[in-house]
Amino acid sequence: MSKLQRIFYLDDTETVAKRLLGKLLVHEIDGKRISGIIVETEAYLGLTDKAAHSYGGRKTQRTEAMFRLGGHAYVYLIYGMYNCFNVVTECEGVPEAVLIRALEPYEGLDAMALARYNMPYQALNKSQVRNLANGPGKLCRALSIDRSMNGEDLCGNRLYIEENPKISEPFNILTSKRIGVDYAEEARDFPLRFYIENSNYVSK
DNA sequence: TGGGAGATACGCT
């Protein structure tokens, strides 16, 4: 109902990265919703961004999804073990995306706890609750997002993003350098990481 | 309670 429409994703990547904060990322599995509030994002700018997979327009089987129309998913494997979920932005052919780095668990808490720790939510200690989805690999595990979702249309019914129905208190957006891109020369210092001030669920 | 070191494990280039 309050699902984000295609137009939301066609804006410039930095704008989309900021506007995604506070929204709800939803994965529907067998009619059940698993969701979390987006509290941390990073913009990846494609052609001119040495930190992006698509730097210089590099198009391979792996990066193909980044070239799609805004509002598709780009899911890739990192370190051979973890998946990272990105929201593709801009028009078709413009390979830019927003990496979702952290979520505050919202719905389907038992499903998340099961996927992450193989135990029910109520059995988790405080540290485990906080660590459910406070990193790009963790949130994919918590929401059962893997590479089978690569290229998925976020305007569909399986994986999508909604306005947060329960309008929480207004929040401030903080900006910093991106994490883990020290190799990216001048791009390593681009202020393209955005997160909600005082959130307990931001990574690191 | 929290930070740092080391191990991990595999598709992509």
Place this chain on the structure above:
DNA sequence: GCGTATCTCCCAT
């Protein structure tokens, strides 16, 4: 070989 990370283990500006 390397990588947009995480887990475990260990110890204590």
